Amino acid sequence: xxIYGTALLSICLLLGLTLGRMxxxxxxxxxxxxxxxxxxxxxxxxxxxxxxxxxxxxxxxxGITFWGSIYIPIVVAMAASQNVxxxxxxxxxxxxxxxxxxxxxxxIVSFFVKVGNNNSPAKG
Amino acid sequence: xxNAFQSLEIVLIKNSLLVAFAIMxxxxxxxxxxxxxxxxGRLHGSAIAIFIGLVMACIGGIITNGKQGIADITALSGIxxxxxxxxxxxxxxxxxxxxxxxxxxxxxxIGILSLFTGITLSFAVxxxxxxxxxxxxxxxxxxxxxxxxxxxxxxVTGSAIGATSEVIALSVAAGLVKAILVMILTPFxxxxxxxxxxxxxxxxxxxxxxxxxxxxxxxxxxPKLVPYGAMTATFYxxxxxxxxxxxxxxxIRTIFG
Numbered sequence: 092x093x094i095y096g097t098a099l100l101s102i103c104l105l106l107g108l109t110l111g112r113m114x115x116x117x118x119x120x121x122x123x124x125x126x127x128x129x130x131x132x133x134x135x136x137x138x139x140x141x142x143x144x145x146x147x148x149x150x151x152x153x154g155i156t157f158w159g160s161i162y163i164p165i166v167v168a169m170a171a172s173q174n175v176x177x178x179x180x181x182x183x184x185x186x187x188x189x190x191x192x193x194x195x196x197x198x199i200v201s202f203f204v205k206v207g208n209n210n211s212p213a214k215g
Numbered sequence: 216x217x218n219a220f221q222s223l224e225i226v227l228i229k230n231s232l233l234v235a236f237a238i239m240x241x242x243x244x245x246x247x248x249x250x251x252x253x254x255x256g257r258l259h260g261s262a263i264a265i266f267i268g269l270v271m272a273c274i275g276g277i278i279t280n281g282k283q284g285i286a287d288i289t290a291l292s293g294i295x296x297x298x299x300x301x302x303x304x305x306x307x308x309x310x311x312x313x314x315x316x317x318x319x320x321x322x323x324x325i326g327i328l329s330l331f332t333g334i335t336l337s338f339a340v341x342x343x344x345x346x347x348x349x350x351x352x353x354x355x356x357x358x359x360x361x362x363x364x365x366x367x368x369x370x371v372t373g374s375a376i377g378a379t380s381e382v383i384a385l386s387v388a389a390g391l392v393k394a395i396l397v398m399i400l401t402p403f404x405x406x407x408x409x410x411x412x413x414x415x416x417x418x419x420x421x422x423x424x425x426x427x428x429x430x431x432x433x434x435x436x437x438p439k440l441v442p443y444g445a446m447t448a449t450f451y452x453x454x455x456x457x458x459x460x461x462x463x464x465x466x467i468r469t470i471f472g
Contacts, residue, residue, distance in 0.1 A: 104308050115453055122371060124453030127304050128446045131311035132319070138312060152312070159309035162441065163261045164239040166306075166431045168298030170268030170398060172286040173427065174387075176276030178395055181388025184359065188344040188385075189392025192337050192363040193400065193423075199336060200422050201408035203329060204415045 096154020103134040224290060231293030239297065242267055262402040262435030269395060307430060311442040319446055322414040326447045329421025334455050337364040337424070338463050341389060353468035354378045357459065360467075362386025363393060364455040365425045372459035394428040401432030410436060413443040420444030424451030 104127075111126025118124060134155075141147040178185070227234050246267060247260035272284030281287030286295030296302070319326075341363025342356045350356055358378040362369030362385065369386030372378075378386075401410070401419075409415050420429050420443065429448040433440045 100305060100309055100312075104305055107308070108304070111449075111453065115456075118453075118457045120371070120453065120456045122367070122453045122456040124457070125450040126453075127307055127449040130304070130308045131314075131442060131446060132316065134308055134311055135314060135316045139316070155309050155312045157309075158306045159312055162306040162310055163264065163434050163438065164236075164243050165297060165303055166427075166434050167242055167261070167264045167268040168235055168239050168294045169303055169427055170265045170298070170431055171271040171275070172284040172295045172298045173269065173272045173395065174276065174282045174391055175269055175272040175284060175395060177282070177384075177388050178391035179273070181385060181392065184344060184348045185362070185385050185388035186392055188341040188359055188363045188389040189396060191344055192340045192389075193393050193396045195336055195340050196333060196422050197400070197404055197408060199332060200329075200410070200415075200419050203325065203332075203418045203422065204409040 093150050093154040093157075095148075096151040096156075097158070098154075099137065099151070100134065100155050100158060103137065104130045106130065107133055227290040228292075231290070232296055233293065234291060235293035235297040238291070238294065242271075259402055259435045261438070262399075265398050265431045265435055269398070303430070307441065307445050310438075310445070314442050318413050318443065319417070322417045322443075325414065326417040326421050329418045330424070330447060330450055330454055333422035333424050333451065334364055334458055335463075336422070337361075337393075337455075338459070338467075341386075342467060350382075351471060353464065353471045355382045356471060357464045357467045358382050358386045359389060360463070361455065361459045362389035364390070364459070365452050366390025366394065367452050368455035368459055371456045372464070375460035376464050390425065394425040397423050397425055397428030398431040398435075401428075402435045405436040410440070413440065416440035416443035417447045420449075421447035421451065424448055424455065426452065 107130025108123060108126040110129050111123035114124040115122045138147060243260065243264050246264035249263050250256055250258055250260035275285030275287050279287035283295050285291050338360035342360035345356045345359035350359065354376045355378055357376060358369060358373035359382060361372035366387045369390050370383050373383035373386055405411065410419055416433060423429050426448050429444045430441060433444045
């Protein structure tokens, strides 16, 4: 049943977000720390286990992969509901703070990727 | 005729999520068509789609003066639901299906290092810009630096350390500028910074940190990299909210008093 996959995915996300929030509480902030990341690890671990014991049926997988494959339109919808106008009207301080940060960040990413990158990068 | 128009409007408002699916389907279709015909596939269809999305958001903002882009138009409010945190997180977690956990483990250390570097860098650069614009109090400098981390870290830090609402608004704007620039620039810069493997994507997610920017930027570069970037980026905002009002604020206060 396809719903098993979607249910599993939802349970992983709900659990992960709860754990992320608990982690935030422990650290004393009203924010979630790594909720989505924890959810991803949960999903990977549970799916690996189900595949090993042979309980992962193709329809169950379809209930998960559907959501993964609809990711791009969801991100487009996310872009369409951003407060772009506020970014454009934020004035010079906001514009420069954002722009310089992005510039510096790209430079550091490039540096980190090259450092210690001995094995040739394989297309992921 | 008026009746038909009114009926349609009622249906659109009552079924706003379906309207969103239809519009996003059309947007993606047009974008892939343009990518194919105009750029011979050099510029990824999803990059064009995300750009169109940002233009829509801008139009929505101009028409309604709201905060949610095109989703503030009542008949299009479903776009806000479709692109909201709930479905976005569901889709992003689903992209991890089929990824082997060892991939995350192999780059775990550099991922963590990237997170701390990225957060420190954002505070430093954003704070320096604030300083050069004449802000001299630690709370304002820290808050604008926090906004340069993400548009969530900004207001969280700002309200924790008592920044003015004007400075908090600036920090949100700085974070939005960052997210939008990362969305737009990533597909163009990916080749130059070696962003073509899981390890690089984890570094990218950790240093950029802006969830929406990282997720959209990677989607329009290579969708296979999305789960890796998302894995590190998802820790960034929480960590920023943790470090900003505490360690980083105290550090900045000892410098500027």
